[in-house]
Amino acid sequence: MTENEITLALIRSLKEGRTNDFQMILDELQPYDIAVQYQRLPEKHRERFLLHLNIRQLTELMQELHRSDQVRLLERMPIDQSTKVLDLMDNDDLVSLLSDLEPNLIEELLSRMNRDESSYIQKTMSYPPETAGRIMNNRYVWIPRYYTIRQAIDKIREFAEIAEYLNYLYIVDEDKQLVGVVSYKDLILGELDDEIEEVMYTRVVKVDALTDQEIAADIIGRYDFITLPVVDTENRLLGIITVDDVIDVVMQEANEDIEKLSASGKAIDFKTPPLIAAYRRLPWLILLLFIGLISGGIISRFEDTLQTVVALAFFMPMIAGMTGNTGTQSLAVVVRGLVAEQPDRKGTIKLIIRELWVGIIIGVTCAILIMLIAYVWQGNIVLGLVVGSSLLLTLIIGTLAGTIIPLILYKLKVDPAVASGPLITTINDILSLLIYFGLASLFISRLM
Amino acid sequence: MTENEITLALIRSLKEGRTNDFQMILDELQPYDIAVQYQRLPEKHRERFLLHLNIRQLTELMQELHRSDQVRLLERMPIDQSTKVLDLMDNDDLVSLLSDLEPNLIEELLSRMNRDESSYIQKTMSYPPETAGRIMNNRYVWIPRYYTIRQAIDKIREFAEIAEYLNYLYIVDEDKQLVGVVSYKDLILGELDDEIEEVMYTRVVKVDALTDQEIAADIIGRYDFITLPVVDTENRLLGIITVDDVIDVVMQEANEDIEKLSASGKAIDFKTPPLIAAYRRLPWLILLLFIGLISGGIISRFEDTLQTVVALAFFMPMIAGMTGNTGTQSLAVVVRGLVAEQPDRKGTIKLIIRELWVGIIIGVTCAILIMLIAYVWQGNIVLGLVVGSSLLLTLIIGTLAGTIIPLILYKLKVDPAVASGPLITTINDILSLLIYFGLASLFISRLM
Known part of the structure; x- marks a missing residue:
């Protein structure tokens, strides 16, 4: 069935009150698809559509909608229903939703929720934006260290509905300290009576709640993990x-760059x-x-x-224009390069020397080209030489500025991407004009 | 233990030939950490380090190294060992490695590998770069539709070592056609004697092998899947x-943008x-x-x-400069916006009108500002008016050009990001100079 056919089938079953058919169609849909269908429905059918969803489906729908639609849906539901949905939502999605609401509305919603859930949400929201603590959730399964594999599997079965992913189990001691991790694969491959302590990894890769979300993302990407404690x-x-x-x-950080x-x-x-x-x-400008x-x-x-x-x-x-562009090119290479690797002193020097060479190669090529063009166009060999040698110098300087400035900012723990437009462009514009007119003034008598 | 302490402990155990200690340290490390340790080791200890790794560990190490180190490691291993490592490597990693090697070396390596593996690799490599077929692997578990949950779980246990992730099982019929999917969670929550056919989803979200990798990535991101068939x-x-x-x-596509x-x-x-x-x-330039x-x-x-x-x-x-910049700003908004959503005709028109307003607001603000500055600086009110009204016009046109050109390219199925430097800059430079000098020529008598 195409999306269109599904929409028509849903509308028909709603109109004719065939609840079973409606649920059968929904059962085959992923949460994302349910949200797509909801948004495809004409306004007049949405009310009834929502009435036919159970709390789990409403929650899934909620999690897939855009911010503005989430708020509208929340307002649409009766209070007891919306409270249940909020309780069931993944905490990280809920935190992200609440972060955009008015403080008094947040308080009202939290006060109605399950106490455990709302206190977890409040704790999460107390971490600064873009930290690991802010995007974490509590949909994991933990077990005490004295469990056997059999007990662990039983606990997984019990919590399967709640846990977002079952790939890893975390092992904590009496103080809730994280002491180990075991993958679900290890459980499957082990014997039921083995003790968790025997099979768990004790060297757990983890992050502190205040870690930058970019670093946490980097760790998950590097280790190919599904979840990170x-x-x-x-x-x-x-x-x-x-x-x-x-x-x-990853998408957000790339967009920020x-x-x-x-x-x-x-x-x-x-x-x-x-x-x-315009304001932003x-x-x-x-x-x-x-x-x-x-x-x-x-x-x-x-x-004169x-x-x-x-x-x-x-x-x-x-x-x-060209000086500005070679600077931007180098800047882009450095900014994105720093996402992938963090060079030491030796690497930094090597990079600067590399870019110096790039500047020279680019500079010589373009300078020869423009010298010929300027001579042919204006019939003045001195003008050609002035333009050509200016371009050589400014391209080398522009390339180096685009490399060194972001590296300095990086060392100073400032995001090198802010070196962008303003800083590099200013420096390159000023330098290029000074060099160009400086050289021209020197040779003014021969240029006339 | 810190990274440093681990390196020292590894070196000590290698020197003193304490193989058990060496393995005990390695057992606690993730593949990524093993690769980090390998790269930290002084050259003279690497040979012995490799000798002490079993095939599985060598494979994991291989998968974590950079391309150039992979090739070096491959050359370092005896032929029968490297063949086993290639057999065990995840196909997608192997394909990516082979893609960078000489054709005759690829052939040689493939000829030594397990027949099934090498024919899978060859099939994968026959798909164009940046397609779903090119980045897929065969580390999944499939079952026939007539299985019960019990049989499925047995099969998972059997293949757990090979499968990369166990989150989903794919159900195929006699012709290897994909007819359903069942999540591991569903298995855990079901009864052992339930039939797979009863619990599986038949509406499987999947992609064709020739689908662009960006679209495949988008689907996984949208549905929060771990794997996609x-x-x-x-x-x-x-x-x-x-x-x-x-x-x-996602990282690669952002970098390309x-x-x-x-x-x-x-x-x-x-x-x-x-x-x-420099050549690139x-x-x-x-x-x-x-x-x-x-x-x-x-x-x-x-x-004149x-x-x-x-x-x-x-x-x-x-x-x-400002016309170029407002164009680039609009371009960046459109290019990244198109990654997140694909507007229909109505949405496109709305976007263009939005940007028209942005251009007007920006233009009026900057024009008033520059008019005052030009008047104060040069003491010529007509010059101020010419500069100000030029800026107003060019900012509006620049903003629109930066919006409409990438949208047209997108409709023509050309990547809108290529509109970048060249196209937008040319158009904006030419238009801004024509407008500026055109207006100035009109008022030349009053400018003198």
Whole structure:
């Protein structure tokens, strides 16, 4: 059945009140598909659609919807129903939803929820955004160390419904300290009467709740884990981070890098209203406006040179543009390279020397090319030499600036991606104009 | 024990030939940690380290190393050992390794491998790069539809060692057609004598082997799956894609977008030699050089205007820079937005209108600002008006160009990220200079 056929079948079963047929169709759908169907339904059928869902299905639907639709659905449900849904939701999804609501609404919702759940949610929300603690959830299975494999399997069976993934079991001692981990595969391959202590790994890979979410994601990716335990400073197990959240984190961090590299402003998507989008983009543009004026100021210092040889203006956009671009190229290579590996001192020096060579190769190639073009176009060999040698110098400097500045920021523990537009562009614009007009002024008598 | 202490303990046990101690340390380490330790070891201890690893450990080590280290390790091992390692490696890792080797070496390695494994590898390698078929592996468990849960669990136990993840079992019929899926959780919650056919989902979410890897990754991310089945055109089960590969795909695709948006050239990392890095970056720069010359050509057409009012040159970099930047901002928003959602016709029109408003708000703000600055700086109200109204127009046009061009490319099924540097910059540079000098020429008599 195609999506369309399913929608029609759902509407028909709703209209004719065939609850069994309705549930049979839903049973074959994944939560994501249920959400797609809900959104495809005409408004007038949605009410009845919701009435026919059980709490588990409502919860699954809730978790798949976009933020604004989640809030609307929450308001639509009777209070006791919405409370049950909130209790059942994965904590990390709930925390992410609550983070966007008004404080008094959060309080109201939390006060109605199951005490254990709401106190876990409150604890999670007390961690700063973008930390491991903030994206963890409590849908894991833990066992005491004195269990046998048989007891562990029994406990898994009991908690299978609640646990998000069953791939690992975490072993804690009396103080809830995390002392081991055992994979479900190990349980299957072991003997039922083996003791967990015998088969568990004691060297547990874990993160502190305050760890940056990017690092936690990196660990899961590196070890190919499905879940990663989160502990407090006393090594007490607080929750787990799951691989599906990691995909979101990786995507989010890549988007943040792109936002910074293109100076496009934070968190603008297709639904952001124009005023907010403009407000988020304006700071960068105003900054660039002033940077552009600095360039203008430099040009004005060489007003006489320019007045004498107006042709100099023809090559200005090209030199500034290319210097800016080679800087951005190097910046992008460094920013994304740092995501994959963190070089030591030796590696850093090697990288800078590599980029110096890149700058020289690029510079020589482009300089020869532009020298020929400038000569052919303007019929002035000195102009060709001035433009060519300016381009050589500015390309080398631009490449190095795009490499060294983000590396320095990285050492200073500032996100190197912010070096983006403003810093690199300013430096490269100013340097390229100074070099270009400086050289031109030196040879002014031969340029005329 | 810290990493350092482990390294020392490993070296000590190797030197003193205490094989048991050595294995006890290794048993507690994850594959990734074993690879880290191997790379930390001084060269002289590596030989002995490798001698003490069993085939499974060697395979795990192999899978964690970087490409160049993998090749070196492969050459280091005796032939029969390396063959066994290749047989045991996850197919997707092996395919990715082989893809980078010489054709005759690939053939030699494949000819020594287990027949089933090598024919699977060859089939996988026959799919184009960046497709689902290329990143799939055969480490899954399948069962016939007439099994009971008990039989299924027995089969899982038998294949647990081989299967990468046990979260789902795939059900195939006599023709190896994929007819259902059952999660391990369902097995645990069911009765041992239930028939698989009764509990399985028949609406299996799957992808064709020729599907783009980005789409496959998107499906896993959307459904929160751990594995996703890959089928051929006849719905025969070919393999699975696993979530750990998806993280790599998401990272790779984000990097590709960044490479295109910053026109930084394909696949340059910290280890790329300078000549290759320069070679990959040069095409963009040479393109930009000619684009810069087009701008220069436009300026040369207004030589007289510029000669009369040299001050016009002062604002040139600012206008071109800001128009370019607002275009890049819009481009980044559209490119990343399209990763998250694919708008229909109505959504597209809404987006364009949104960006029009953004352009107007940004344009009016910046135009007023620059008008005042230009007036104060140059003491010429007409110059202020020309610069301000040029900026207003170019910012609106630049914003729209950065929105509409990638949307058109997307409709034409071209990756919108390639609109980056070249296309948007050219158009915006040319338009901004034409508007600026055009307006200036109109008011030339009042500018003097």
